[in-house]
Amino acid sequence: MTVKITIQDVLDAKERIRGTVLETPCQRSSQLAEYTGFDTWCKLEFLQRTGSFKERGASNALALLSDEQKRRGVIAASAGNHALALAYHGQRLGVDVKVVMPTFAPMIKISTCRSFDAEVILHGTSFGEAVQQAHEIGEAEGRQYVHGFDDPPIIAGQGTMGLEILEQVPDVDAVVIPIGGAGLIAGTALAIKSQRPEVKVIGVEPINACCYMDALNAGKPVKIAAKPTLADGLAVHTVGDNAFELARDLIDKVVTVTESEIALAILRLVEREKSVVEGSGAASLAACIAGKLPELEGKKVVLALCGGNIDPSILSRIIEVGLAADGRIIRFTARISDRPGGLAEFAKVIAKAGASIKDITHDRTFAGPDVSAVHVQCKIETSSHEHIERVYQSLREHKIPFRPVEIEAETLSAYH
CATH class of the missing domain: 3.30.70.260 (ACT domain)
Structure with a gap:
């Protein structure tokens, strides 16, 4: 059974995490506008302390734990960014954190997570296997499992990004957001549509892991066989139940992007914005420069650049793919x-x-x-x-x- 999440939950989360999470800049980019064809603004979530928007939900979820839950600690499964956010805010609040990562998780995310005193367990060749292991450990040790994109406090926390966007760009016409498990786009869409229902909310998925579009076609979340993707943070096998139920009536459109398009978007951000953004965070720009959203021409559009934890060991190779895609x-x-x-x-x-x-x-x-x-x-x-x-x-x-x-x-x- 899904849990109803309201705009009041998002507003409460904003007050709860105030001062613990960075209110990231949302700035205009005339450089990227040359490629997108519209008035382009970038919400710089990769500037968060741990490099992604995940801090919003993690800070909110940990703050809502009971004293007993805080004493027992928490556990989560994550490809990286959720684990980092949970570890960082767990350290800040004195909550013991244990995370299970699939074996393909980037080394930078593993090492950084450990630097925040979290215990990292590498298990499974898929995100699903990591989730199963995390649940088993949580039950055995009495730890609270914190879902990376479907817990209501997580979704409400992520929705605070939408509130900030409306404050920073009050006349925005559309917001483009990457989709993995759909927690970010669900919370953000709720925040935006509750106050400005005319603003378009558009989702972007990698074609190698389009679990949200498959869920739309099936009318409910379904498990997919996700392929490897440069947007590793979006490579989940099923969209969240709560996230999907909330997002399905709020999202105006969803498009997919290829691996070459993601690589080209990463290159554009490095060259034009002097910003290093991971594939998951660059997916929103990828859809725009690939011409997937022609209806936004001339509009004021905010792109959620939601993560910057790219593995340095393959950054140069990704850039070469982008160069090849750019001719x-x-x-x-x-x-x-x-x-x-x-x-x-x-x-x-x-x-x-x-x-x-x-x-x-x-x-x-x-x-x-x-x-x-x-x-x-x-x-x-x-x-x-x-x-x-x-x-x-x-x-x-x-x-x-x-x-x-x-x-x-x-x-x-x-x-x-």
């Missing part, structure tokens, strides 16, 4: 002469097309029976998709056989 890096194999001067002639063709060779590798072993030829694997720096076509056309004009090799963001996401 600024290409990779191909070509067959060129292995005689003296062959490589120099090939380099001249590339240079004449205005491109730069970043990396090149010779493959003589599998180049075929013609010993006068060699295969080269090249990574070339270009300026746009149109520039790529000019490079390829130059290769054709000089009768150099080549084969493009695509960078698959879906493959990269498996390492996240």
Whole structure:
């Protein structure tokens, strides 16, 4: 049975967490507006102490615990951000925190969580397995289980972001919010629609983990087989019951984004906003720059950039995926002469097309029976998709056989 959550719960949560959670800036971005086509504002939730919006719900939920529950401690399952928020505010309030993370959780989130004195248990290759383990430990140790996106105090706490957006951008036309388990968008939509029902609330899911859209199609939360995604914080197997019941009548539209679109959004934020935002947080921008929301052209739109805990070990690789999606890096194999001067002639063709060779590798072993030829694997720096076509056309004009090799963001996401 679902629990009814009201706007009063959100208003009470705002007062309860006041001074414990940062009221993050919501600032205009003329840089991103060039790509989105609308008046773009960014709610910078990645500036929270633990790097995500999750602090709002965690602070509210822990403050509502009874003295006995605080003494026994709490437990949660999380891919990272909920665990971080719970650990940080648990340390602040003197509540013992234990978290179960799936084995694919980013190392930065694991190590930071431990730095807040929380006990971290790595278990399971899926979020569902981590949840099951957390429940078993909680029952055995008498700990209160704090659901990352479906506990009513969590949803009410997340809704305080919506209250802040209305205060900071009172004439906002639409708010775009990433969806994982739907706790953030449910609470935020409740806050916004209760005061400004005409404001559009739009959700964004990674195409590899679209549990909310599947729930809409089924009319109830359903379990999905989520694939690896750069938006690891959104990769849950089912939307929350309470969150779905609340959100389904408040959300105006939901769209999905691909892995390459997420990578490009991360790149845009690094280059244009000088901000490092994780895939989950960048999903809202991904939908906008991919042209998924044309009805917002010319409108005043707030993007929830809701997390910044990206794993540094793969950030450079994600940026390269973004560069590839933006037409600024290409990779191909070509067959060129292995005689003296062959490589120099090939380099001249590339240079004449205005491109730069970043990396090149010779493959003589599998180049075929013609010993006068060699295969080269090249990574070339270009300026746009149109520039790529000019490079390829130059290769054709000089009768150099080549084969493009695509960078698959879906493959990269498996390492996240």
